[in-house]
Amino acid sequence: MATARFCNGCLKPIPMDAPQGLCPECLVKGGFDTEGHPPTAAPATPPEARFMPPTPGELANAFPQLEILELLGQGGMGVVYKARQPQLDRLVALKILPPAAGRDPSFAERFTREARALARLNHPNIVSVYDFGQAREFYYFIMEFVDGVNLRQLEQSRRIAPAEALGIVPKICEALQYAHEEGIVHRDIKPGNILLDKKGRVKIADFGLAKLLDKEANDFTLTRSQQVMGTPHYMAPEQIEKPQEVDHRADIYSLGVVFYEMLTGELPMGRFAPPSQKVQVDVRVDEVVLHSLERDVERRYQHVSEVRTDVESITGIMEKLPPTMRELKTDVETISKRAKSRLRLWTSEFGILLASWLAPAALWNLRSSGLFVAALILGALFTALTSRRAQLVPALAQSWNHLSRAQQRVNILGAVFVAFLGYCFLIGALETRWEAAPSRWQGRAIEKFAASYKGHEHILVRQLTAFKEQVPTVELSPSSFTWRGFWQWGWGTSGPHEGTFGWLPILLSGALASLCLALVLWSLVAPWRLREMFGSFWLTALRHGAALTATALLSALAAYMAMTVADMFDYSGPRKWLNRSVRGQFTAEQTAQAIEEWAQRAGYATGDQASWLLATVPKGEVVGEVRLIQAWKPSPFDRWRMTWRGLKRISPHLVLKTISGSNPVETVVNVDSIKPPEDPRLGQKWKTTLDDLESAIKNAPGEPSTAGE
Incomplete structure (x- = not known):
């Protein structure tokens, strides 16, 4: 000695x-x-x-x-x-x-x-x-006695191929899972304790630091207060910070270190790059390694069998021999738990995002400022859910943890702003779709007007006094179109647009909303260095961001459908229309001017306008003119009001059809509007609006003759 x-x-x-x-x-x-x-x-x-x-x-x-x-x-x-x-x-x-x-x-x-x-x-x-x-x-x-080498000796002799590493890790997992089920934690997993015999079989040695989990609490006396057991670079953070509270998840962290070292030849120290940036390996391996290396034990893999399942799902390597009933049960339970966990995550996200649409509903009557606040609330909530999802994905959590506190705060503000823009576009798309919904207005679009009267032009001509006795054969010939209903995005500026661009504004707003929301997760965890912003986590961030965006869009669609169903109950039964007609001895131009002046006084906007000539067949002699004019309140907040049953129209959407003849000079004005819900106050408002419009037309230059409803 x-x-x-x-x-x-x-x-x-x-x-x-x-x-x-x-x-x-x-x-x-x-x-x-x-x-x-x-x-x-x-x-x-x-x-x-x-x-x-x-x-x-x-x-x-x-x-x-x-x-x-x-x-x-x-x-x-x-x-x-x-x-x-x-x-x-x-x-x-x-x-x-x-x-x-x-x-x-x-x-x-x-x-x-x-x-x-x-x-x-x-x-x-x-x-x-x-x-x-x-x-x-x-x-x-x-x-x-194991006749072979340990993993450290193998690493020193040559570079371990990624395929070899992916084949070794499941064997280590099997051994650790068995030990953990027996209540034993190794606490010193490292290359020197992983042996490989000449037949390639993997053996774990040296359970000298094992901790029996089924012992009484006083067994902790065998580990001295503040005594750390393990090998530094392979130890889980809790082995250093709280050695008395170490459990089987410490072995999972150590396994992650060994896995990373086998793949890259380096230890995961400091701000380390994911394996796929070091060697040619499936990017999904990054998630497995980084998930194993989570500093927070609650965010780490909870069972080593989960590591094995994920690795084998990537490599496609399965055991040739049938597993034992215990191993089979463990695998089935692991897969089932992961599926249930994902389902709970999606369900909670969908429920929260669906309930969040109460904010725009509650604040609608406050007009633009209310929707601004609602979009801000929705954006902040979406960012919070995004942050929660990022914490569950190792690659994203690692990128976030490498940011300084100041950078994290700036990223949070940026993510909230991007989500706010996304919800602005999404609210705009829903509001625009609401205007175009068939359940709201059944009037024909301007471009469909001529087609709807094809073969039935006599219905228009016979309304003129000159052709009451004898109705000539005529056809509608397009004369002019004025697209005043040009769609403009923004609360208070978008109007009924079906006759102008159809679904284009809705699709454009939806696409911009989807793009913004999908980028929220990336903007939240993206590092500040340009070369690192598009690292391996980029695709992961987009994938999870797109999944959360799809959930947000589904919740928005569900909220829209719920309001539509409520509206269907409110408008149940056959549609009822309000019709007014005014006949007078004035020209089409005089009528149009009178309608325009009334709209300015009443706070209405005249939308798409079009005119057709009534020409005889086959001579082509012009015997009259037909004009179609739409009028509505310019702001959606003046068209709709939120109630406990959803949005309700509070001002009429008018379609004015003028039929003018030149010999004699005569114009017939037909005013159509759907009746409001059964509400006496709204009914009186509709009647007052139509009375004012009728009065304005009667007072046009010329000689009015009759009016009716």
Whole structure:
């Protein structure tokens, strides 16, 4: 037994005053080498008590039942020898602890616990324990001998192909899932503890830091207060910050580190790039790795079987042998839980977004300022749901966590603004669609007018006094069109547009709304460096943003349909129309001028106007003119008012049809408007409007003759 002081890392002789008990080489490495060196746990024995590994000859007397062949290596909790059991004629691995460890009761108890924990494990991907105990001053294991290399040695000898890494990880997952189900946490998953034999089989070794989850709380005394166990770069954050509260999810984090290192050859330290930016690998692997490396245990994978399922879904690699009933049950439960989780997420998002349409409904009667506030509320709520979804996606959560607090605040404001614009366009699209809905107005569009009277032109001509006795054969010949109903987006400026651009304004607004909402998630988590804004997370952000946008559009459609159904009940039964007609001895121009002057006084806007000539067939002699004029309140807030049953029309939408003859000079004006809902006040308002219009036409230059309703 050596009496000099040795390096805690490599066991080289060092001066007694060596800093931190390390040689210069280990100091340069920072004391954080990953294989064959002390764990982060404060050593149970002082550095001076460290010992040189005994030679096989020195161990022969302590283990007469074994043939000690050679030293395999030294780890943080002991040294391992290759040995042979003559009676069974098999090779085994002998692991012993330093004799000085026996003087520390906690270290000895921890050793006993490790042995008992390993003895309970019987899995093809876990190193088996054959025996354990104490021989003289040595505490020992007799374990399965794995003829091969560990993952660290394989990484040092050559680069591991991504396909190999994707094949190794499911095996590690199987072993860990089995151990976790037995209530055992490894807590020191690293390349040195993952062995591969010559047949390519994966084995996990060294459960020396295992924690039995089914023990009583007082078992924590075996782990000293604030004592950290593990290997630094592979340890989960909670192993350092809250070592007393470590559970099986710490192994998932360590597995994520090992997975990342196998793929890239680097450790995921600081602001690291996703694997797909380092090697050619499916971008979906990024989500698996980053999800495993979540600092928050609640956002990390909750079971290692989920990691296995995701990896195998990417690679398509499935076990050739049928799984056991337990493994099959675990896989089915994992898939079922993931499906239920996604369904709950979508359902909650849809419900919240659907309920949020109460804001525009409640604030509609406040006019433009009310809808401005409503769009801001909707935008902020959509951003909050976007942030929630980003936290559930590892690649997006990582991008967000790498932003400074100031950058996060700016991104939040930017995302709210983009969502606000999206909802402005979406509200505009819904309002425009509402105006064009058939349930709101059944009048014919201008471009359909001539076609609707094809073969029935006599109905128009016979209204003129000159042709009451004899109706000539005539046809409608287009004369002029004035598109005053040009669609303008914006609250208070859009008007009925069906006769002008059809669905174009609605589709344009919907497309702009979808684009804005789909970019909210990206604008929320996007880094500020231009070269990083379109990194691997870009497609992930767009995919999840598009999914949330689709949910928002579906909720908007559902809200629109609910209001339409309510309106159908309000307008149930046959449609009733208000019709007025005025006949007078004035020209078409005089009539149009009188209508325009009335519209200015009454606060109405005249929309699309068109005229057709009535020409005889076959001579082509012009015997009259037909004009069609639409009139409505210019602002939607003057056309509609929100009630508990939805939007209700509060001012009539008028269609004026003038039929003029030249010999004699005569004009007949037909005014059509759908009747309002059964509301006495609205009925009186409709009547007053039509009375004023009739009076204005009668007062046009000329000689009015009759009027009727």
